Amino acid sequence: MIIEFQVFSKDYKKKILNNNNTCAYTCPKCGAKAKFHRHGTYLRSITYLSTTGEVVFESLEILRLKCQSCHSTHSILPWDCIPFQVYSLPVVLFLCEQVRIKQASIRKTVKRTKCTIQTIYQKLNLLKRNLTLIEFYLRQMSFCTATVSVSLTQVLTVLLLPTMKFSSHITYPLPFMIEKGYSNKVTTQMNLFRKKDNTNL
Numbered sequence: 516m517i518i519e520f521q522v523f524s525k526d527y528k529k530k531i532l533n534n535n536n537t538c539a540y541t542c543p544k545c546g547a548k549a550k551f552h553r554h555g556t557y558l559r560s561i562t563y564l565s566t567t568g569e570v571v572f573e574s575l576e577i578l579r580l581k582c583q584s585c586h587s588t589h590s591i592l593p594w595d596c597i598p599f600q601v602y603s604l605p606v607v608l609f610l611c612e613q614v615r616i617k618q619a620s621i622r623k624t625v626k627r628t629k630c631t632i633q634t635i636y637q638k639l640n641l642l643k644r645n646l647t648l649i650e651f652y653l654r655q656m657s658f659c660t661a662t663v664s665v666s667l668t669q670v671l672t673v674l675l676l677p678t679m680k681f682s683s684h685i686t687y688p689l690p691f692m693i694e695k696g697y698s699n700k701v702t703t704q705m706n707l708f709r710k711k712d713n714t715n716l
Contacts, residue, residue, distance in 0.1 A: 516590040516598055517543060517580075524561055524575055524593040524603065531591055532556070532578055540580065540591075547584035554581035554588050561596060562606045570606055570628045600641075607638045608674060614639065615668045616675070643667055649674075 517540055522530045538551040561575045575596075581588045595603045602610075610628065613619045614635065621632055628635075642649075650665050653673060665673075 516592055518592050518594060518596075518598075520594045522593045524563075524595050527575060527577075527593045531593075532576055538580060540589075542582040542585060542587065543589060544587045545582060545585035547582055550582050550584045551580040551589075552583060554579045557590075559596075560601045562602050564606060564609055568609070568627050570602075570630050572601070602634075602638060607641060608671070610635050610638045611642050611667070611671055612675060615671055639667070642670070646670060 519531065538553070539549045540551055541548050542550060556576050556578050558574045559577050560572055563571045563573060565571050575593075578591050579588050580591060592598065595605055597604055597607065600607075610624065610630065613624045613627070614621065619627075621635055624630070624635055625632055646665065646667065649670050653665070653670070
C-alpha cells in the first residue's frame, strides 16, 4: 500500500478517488515511477470523532492502482488511516490522550466516546507496541536525544504538540485537539520534561 501524506480521509474522494492524475507514484515493489493505472476500488471502515468526542464509524472507498511494470497492486491510503486498523490515527491518539494525558477514567472515556473498554485498552497497547518506531521517528525529528526509551505519556505529549509534524504537510494540533488553553498546557509539559536531569526526551 501507499500512504498519501498530503490527503486526509475527508478529502480522499475529491483529491484521490475523483482525481484522474493519481498515477504518478513510485511502485514500492519494483521502484518504477509513474507506471500505475487505476485498478478498481474497495470499501473499508474508518472512524471519525464527532464534535462531542463520540467515535463514529463510516465507510471509505479506497482506490487501488496496478503497476504496469511488475503487475503488483497497491492501495492508496490517506495519512490518517492506519493499515489493517479500523480506528484512525486521530481517534487512537484521542483515546490515549483522554486516559494518559487528561487522566480520565476508562469508564468516563467509554461513556464519552461510545467505545468499549476492550477497544480503549487495545489502542493503548497498540501505541505501546510501536514506541520503538515512534522513538526512532522522534530522534530523526530531533525531539528525542536521550539513550533511554521514552514513556507512552511522554510520546503522547510530543505527538500532541502544536508544532508537531508527521510530514511537511500535516501539522498538529488536529481539529479534535483544538481547545482553549490546551496548546499552552502541552508546551508547558514539554518544557518541564526538558528541564529534568533524567528526562527521557
